[in-house]
Amino acid sequence: MKSLRFHWICLFVLSLCLLIWYWHVIRSGFSVYIRGLPGYVKVLPKPHLKSNLLKVRCSSCAIVSSSGQLLGGGRGQEIDKEECVIRMNVAPTVGFEGDVGNRTSFRVISHTSVPYLVRQQRFFFTTEAETTYVIWGPEKNMRTDGKGKIFNTLVSLARKYPQAELYTVTREKVQECDAVFQNETGKNRMKSGAFLSTGFFTMILALEVCDRILVYGMIDGSYCSNSSHSFVPYHYYEPARLDECRMYRVHEHAKRGGHRFITEKLIYQRWATQGKLHFAFPRWKPPEN
Template structure:
């Protein structure tokens, strides 16, 4: 597929040792009482300590999924007419972002969703169709990231409070929060790769960045769908597509990327992040 990034191969594997040395920071994963289902591994009382389940109990429950082959599906308009739905659905785990739909787009993006990484700003969008996301799709794992002001757990975190209510209403749904320590880790990772302090440079990490880091934590191999390379938008003959495949009539993808890349405050550095992903492939995959 022309729109797919060429730098991640579905055939190549990387070991957990590679994961724990990224920028000299470690994520320790213990394997104990392991049960395997196909390419998905579920562990008991262990997992990735950067992702904690939102629950009413006092017990810390960490995200405990390990997949052999993952499909990371971009929300980009590059997915339109991709025809990769069947291929995506055949991989062990399918990772999507925010409220990106599958209904009506199955031929291009597939129908399965194993895990969905959600920005704090997209939580209200899920709630608009909560029956679909939290009842009909109850087998999907949700991982939500957001700043401390929205995700704090002292009763003042607005988004955390909303998610806590969802967890009470739909107890079978697994909703996890990205911990403050993991967000700080991602900030340091961005600075190590760019030489720029994220906050001082006015940048906000995108949902795609958190998704890529999580995929590297939980997957042996990653096939990315619909994500362009960092030089794509500078090519004279690049194709103009919607920023999101499910939103027509908005600013096209490359224009949106350039606006954010140049923003002095509050912009996602989409193009810079694509260059970082390319270096990840060379260094760690």
């Protein structure tokens, strides 16, 4: 009788442990771990894999912008401590480690930055060989039927560096991001003449794969309307060139082909009220609802 009771107790404990594990895995994104993340497809699919979707989950992420706001902040070590570090386009780390860190887990790259990726391929695919690259662009450049110029370039890179983790954002995912923008602003992205920024695609990816997000180098949506704001370079690695706020205003009011940087930041402010997204440097909190 005691033996039977012990057996049932052990079975109960085992079942409880399995239930806790299952709950944890589901909460952490089971589908991302097992099947992969829809919308992000490997450039050169490997036939032996059941899924060629991006498979990743990070408990904590640092999104590092390309903004001059990072200069002088000394947040490099803080950034590198996060499980995953996400950078944009080809923003360098060499020479800026103290402010932007050294580690790179992901780079979200615009189709317009792919030529820079090619020119500096030795660095990106040897020095940063552990980095996963996620490339987005319009259908005309990213089509996979042999007529997509940028996609063809990525295929060539993938063949030259077979260990490289190169993924593209699918047409359906780009349309989904357009729908998110319209839902948040009430404006059709294409009809308004706007292009989503690399920052927008980066934020969408981070929200899908990260449990906690710390953002570095991103100002709030009202910063540039403050008359006392100072000159800050648009890119931290081009300190003597474009002023960030001036660039934001030009794009915000462009009739065609502009990124709506200020509008996007106002969207991020609303998303931050949900508790997952935090602005670490410059440190600021979204207004209370």
